[in-house]
Amino acid sequence: MQIPVFTVDAFTNKPFCGNPAAVCLIEDELQDDICQKISSEMNLSETAFIKTLNSKDTFSSASHFGLRWFTPTREVPLCGHATLASAAVLFYIQKNSNSSLTFETLSGELYARLSGDHIVLDFPIHTATAQDPQEVKELIKTAVGDLAIQDVRYSNATKKLLVRLCDTYNRSVLESLKPDTESLMKSDSTGKVAGLIITLKGNQNGDYDFYSRYFSPWNGIPEDPVTGSAHTVLGSYWSEQLGKKEMLACQCSHRGGQLKIAVRGDGRVDMAGQTVTVLSGNLML
Template sequence: MVIISFLFGFSSSEGSCFGLRWFTPASEVPLCGHATLASAAVLFYKIKNVNSTLTFVTLSGELKARRAEDGIILDLPLYPTHPQDFHEVEDLIKTAIGDTLVQDVRYSPDTRKLLVRLSDTYRRSFLENLKVNTQNLLQVENTGKVKGLILTLKGEPGGQSQAFDFYSRYFAPWVGVAEDPVTGSAHAVLSSYWSQQLGKKDMRAFQCSCRGGQLEISVRPDGRVDIRGGTAFVLEGTLTA
C-alpha cells in the first residue's frame, strides 16, 4: 500500500491537521485504516508531533488519531450493512470459497464491501487455512458493485484473555489487493455488523491473514467507531527526486 500525505498550513511537528490519500497498486481508495495508523505513528513517534490528537482530511471525511498508552486509537466512520440476496452473489461466493457453509450475507453500500459470515460450526483454524480463489473474482463480478470481500466468523466461546469476539479475512482484487493483512476499513463494516449480532459495543477482533493482527473496537453512540492498534517500524529510508 502506497501512502501519499499532504500537510496543510502547519509544520509536521506542531500541526494537528493533515490531508491524507491512499493508493493501492491499481487505484485510489476512499479509506485505509492501517495506512492511517502508520501515518499517525510516523507523525507521533518519528516526527515527534506534539499534539495528542491528529486530524486527517480524507475522501471519507475527517478521521482522527489519538495517542493511547498501548498504541493509537483511530476514530473511523461506522458503516451499516444490509441483508443481501444470496442468489445475486452466489457465483462470486462460490468462486471465492467453493462449498464452504455460509450463515449470513450482508452488503455495505457505502463501502461496496460484501460481508460473508461463515457457519458458526467452523473454528478459527478453518478460516485461517481456507484457500480463497481471488484470481477469477474480477471475471465473476465486474459491475463495480463489489470492491471488497469480507469473510468473517463468530469468535469461539471461552474466558481466556486472548479470546476474540470475531475473526475475519479481507480480499480486494478489484483494487489490486489479493488479500490485505489487517484492514481498518473492513472493520468499520464488521464493527457495525458484529455489534448488532453480539449486542456488544466493546469487542476484540482478529484478522486471520498470514501476518495476522488484533484490533480493540469500541462502537460509539455517535455512529462512529474507535479502533485501537499497535505499530512497529520495520523500514526507514529517504526518497530523493
C-alpha cells in the same frame, strides 16, 4: 526532490506481522500520477501521503494534515491501517506534540489519538444490509467453496460484501481458505463489489469476539493482511450480532493482526492498534 518515506507494520506489536503500509511526508502537492507511480514502486497494499496544510506547519507541531491513500493500482477513499501507520510516523518518529491529530481525507475528517501504547482511530461506522445470496452465489462459491454460509450482507458505502461462515466452524477453517483472486474478479456479475470480507464468530471461550479475512483484487490487493476499513463494517455488524459495544477482533491472514473495536452511539467507531516501524529512508525524485 527527496521525500521521507517509512514502512510501518500496522495493527501489530511485532515486526513483519500486521499490515505494512508505506508513509510519505510531502510539503508540496504531488500530481496524482506521481503518487500512483510511487505506490506502484512501493508495491504494498497502501501507500499514504501526508501533507502539511499551511506553509508554516511542520510535521512535528501541526494537528491537521491532508491524507491520501493509493493502492498499487488506484486511489481509494478510506484506509485504516495506512492511517494508523501515518499517525505512528507523526507521533513516534516526528515527535508530534499533539495528543490528537485530524486528517482531511476523501472520507471526511478522520481522527487519531494516543491511548497508552495504542493509537486509536476515530472513523465513521458503516452498516451492511441483507444481500440476496443468489445474486452473488458465484462469488461466494469461488471464495468459500461448499462451506455453509450463515449470513450475507453488503455495505453500499464501502462496496464491501460480507460473508459470514456458519458458527459451527472454527478459526482454522477460515484460515485454510485459498480463493483464487482472478476467479473472484470474474465471478462478480453485479459489478458493485470492491472488497470481500469473510468472517466468523469467535469461540465462546476464545480470546477474540470475531475473526475475518479480506480480499480486494478489484483494487489490486489479492489479500489484505489487516484492514481497518473492513472493520468499519465488521464493527457495526458484530456489535449488532453479539450485543456488544467493545470487541477484540483478529484478522487471521498469514501475517495476522488484532484490533480493539469500540462502537459508539454517534455513528462512529474507535479502532485501536499498535505499530512497528521497520524501514525509513528517502524517495529520490
